[in-house]
Amino acid sequence: MYTVSISNFNIRQIADSGQCFRWYMDSSNECDIYAFARKLHVSQQGEKISFNCTEDEFNKWWFDYFDLQTDYKQIISGIDANDIYLARAAEFGSGIRILKQDTWEAMLSFIISQNNNIPRIQKSIERLCRIQSLGGTSPEDHNHWPIPEAKQLYTEDETADMQMLSSLGLGYRDIYIREAAKYILESEDRIKSLKKMNYEEAYRELLSIKGVGPKVANCICLYGLHMVDSCPIDTWIKKIIECRYNGIKPRWMTAQNAGIYQQYVFYYERYGGMK
């Protein structure tokens, strides 16, 4: 057990923020987190956060994942004080951080997310992880299985691939998942080269995948490549532009840290209890 004090960190808020789909809150407000084929149990009392790992393990695997080197207080202080809505949103969701998730997991997650709801996205990803237990001994905790590798989702046998994928209840997105896997396998180090690109390059590159449009590409940039200037425009953000900014896209959406601010307003609009 490793306990440490962290500001701007709220596990409930992050779990509800719609950026990650394998954070499971339990009834006692503690959380199981699955990432990088690992599992972490987290509990929180105020700013004191406890992790069921050693300090060394925490620094090795989780410090970066939680984006702990970033000062979110400073990012919040960069908000234009005249923008009352954004300022309130950031205050309301001040415990949110943009996780540094595995790029491939983010690709799969946000391809599945299109025209979908969050509970169903979670279930789809769980089912995707379970394919690895097929043919083996059934693990007690299926969620413990990691995100499947691309080569498990794309083979030369298209019929078999699609039979497997369509059994997962992904809807019409199943073909897109196979396309994404194909993209990864097409050349060496796809992920590495994405990470070397700047935002505009990565965004463009991702659009070349069938099933990845502007919104999903931006989500992969933001959540899978930690390009925090990337600002995914989904139905919620469209609604926010329409209702909170009189139909005029606010300047911050195309400025520095847009993705972080976007996350605050998304969370605020969904859970802030406003009309």
Next chain:
DNA sequence: GCCCAGGCGTCCC
């Protein structure tokens, strides 16, 4: 039963 969901590809103009 109906409506909708962190959109996208396709078709049509």
Next chain:
DNA sequence: GGGACGCATGGG
């Protein structure tokens, strides 16, 4: 390049 439309599936 922009606007309708269909899309699979299941949660509310």
